Amino acid sequence: MRTILSFLMSACFCFVYCPYTQAKEHADVSAADRVIVAYVTSWSAVRPDPSCVTHINYAFGHVNETFDGIRIDNPGRLKSIVELKETHPHLKVMLSVGGWGSGGFSEMAASDDFREQFAQDCNRVIREYQLDGVDIDWEYPTSAAANISASPEDKENFTFLMRDIRQAIGQDAWLTLATVATAEYMDFPAFLPFVDFVNIMAYDMATPPFLHAPLYRSERAGKTTSAEAVEAHLQEGVPPSKLVLGMPFYGRGGKEVPTFLDYKKISSLEGMTERWDEIAKVPYLTDTAGDLVLGYENARSLAFKCEYILEKGLRGGMYWDYDGDTPEGELCRTVCSILKPRGVCGNTQLAFRVLVLTERGGQHGSFTDAALEWLSRKEKELNFRFTEINRATPITEEFLSGYDLFIQLDFPPYTWPAEAEQAFVRYIEEGEGGWIGFHHATLLGEFDGYPLWQWFSDFMGGIRFKNYIAETASATICIEDSSHPVVAGLPATFTIPDDEWYTFDCSPRPDVKVLATVDESSYQPASSITMGDHPVIWVNESKKARNVYFLFGHSGILFDLPEFTTLFTNAIQWAAQR
DSSP states (O other): OHHHHHHHHHHHHHHHHHHHHHHHHTSOOOTTTOEEEEEEETTOOOOOOGGGOSEEEEEEEEEOTTSSSEEESSHHHHHHHHGGGGTOTTOEEEEEEEOTTOOOHHHHHHOHHHHHHHHHHHHHHHHHTTOSEEEEEOSOTTOOTTSSOOOTTHHHHHHHHHHHHHHHHOSSSEEEEEEETTOOSOOHHHHGGGOSEEEEEOOOSOOTTSBSSOSSOOTTBOSOOHHHHHHHHHHTTOOGGGEEEEEESEEEEOTTSOSEEEHHHHTTOOSOEEEEETTTTEEEEEOTTOOEEEEOOOHHHHHHHHHHHHHHTOSEEEEEOGGGSOTTOHHHHHHHHHHSOTTEETTEEOSEEEEEEEOOSGGGHHHHHHHHHHHHHHHHHHTEEEEEESSSTTOOHHHHTTOSEEEEEEOOSOSOOHHHHHHHHHHHHTTSSEEEEEGGGGOOSSBTTBOOOHHHHHHTTSOOEEEEOSSOEEEEEEESOTTSGGGTTOOSEEEEEEEOOEEESSOOTTTSEEEEEEEEEEEESOOSOOOSSOEEEEEOTTSSSOEEEESOOOOGGGGGOHHHHHHHHHHHHHHTOO
């Protein structure tokens, strides 16, 4: 009798609520409506960048021991996340209730009284913590795989639970859920009228020797793939405008590799070879025997998944979890730059988007560190957002299409995969964005077993690296063309302190337009390694892309020099223009 009555109540509520929901379902997903959902955990200390996301799902809350309310992990941490909304009013903060191994759902949802009290407590939590809604992460109705209670009635009771929560929190609050990639365990058509969108957990779909989050099916795919997960949900009746594709910021390992490894720790693994699955569109690591031991995501694979989201017209992307990313935000900024195109990120209109390529560490480490700190301060002033990558492997045409400016901050013109080279050539030749290169970008020749990249040599004026002043030296820079915007506001001469001065087999002149040269007689200490005509700032006007190269860029002390920061600011503003 309870089941029949509950069904009638559900049908009646759906009749009242459906017109509002259906209007949302069939609306086109514009850039303004697209969502980027980041899970932020209670046990991490990272402070998320609100400008890179639209929603934060705080993990976790749980069904309490009496099955009639919510228990929150580390509520002080939740309050600190909610405080981000004070300066970023676009941000929505949700409490995610559940998680793997979090039980009590089956008992709570089976009782009309418990379910109603739990729903009312959802409303209390939203009001008390000034949240924007709740995310239900029951893993999974009818399944005891996570060592939690389960019942065959869970599937139907889950629908009643979502109905009751919606009734309790009202239509203005957000209600979402997390689902398994295979779209099992739930009656989607029954509860869809009550929810805003569905987060597909398209990860943990296999372990080595298979990939755990492939986009498409290759021989290394396991039970399912991200694309198949989306299709499974579509087959269950979920419209694209209510589907959010999940992406992992971690890898799944086997053998000598940890079974779970955050992306930020993957680069520290030794004795592994990074490979790329061209069909599945994800990277993986192999051991010395050539066996797949870790499947994971990087900026390149995320770019493919974000493009897939756009092509399929999905509501957006989600990732677990924010703390798995690098401190520079390599992954989260990649997702934002593609899913929020044309300068829209977090509902803030950006003037342009910047990709920064660095090597990190080594003799140029102080320059890179100071530059990134300076760029972070400049973001707000010049209204841009930058993404840092530490290798060229993520670079593809799709990936570069998300950026208006490419800064080769500290990275040589070798070790680039062929696809990255081709994408960069197109970017410059077709004028798809601007380019600023520093110092290391003209290390042209045969280095570390890599051949000369002839196109890049031609791009830099047909030069090849010849020598350098082994001891750093201060030197006088002489502006040659004061009319160019890059050198606007600079005195006719100024000093660059303690830098490393490359020399080349020839001058890049006349194949480039020289803006400034170095007075080699001014080296302190003096050096016998000279070029004669020694350009240090130039642009190649034969390319559609606005581009400028600075030969200096060895030390962080440059950012204490007003002339240098003026040059860099000018270059950004000029090169970012189409």
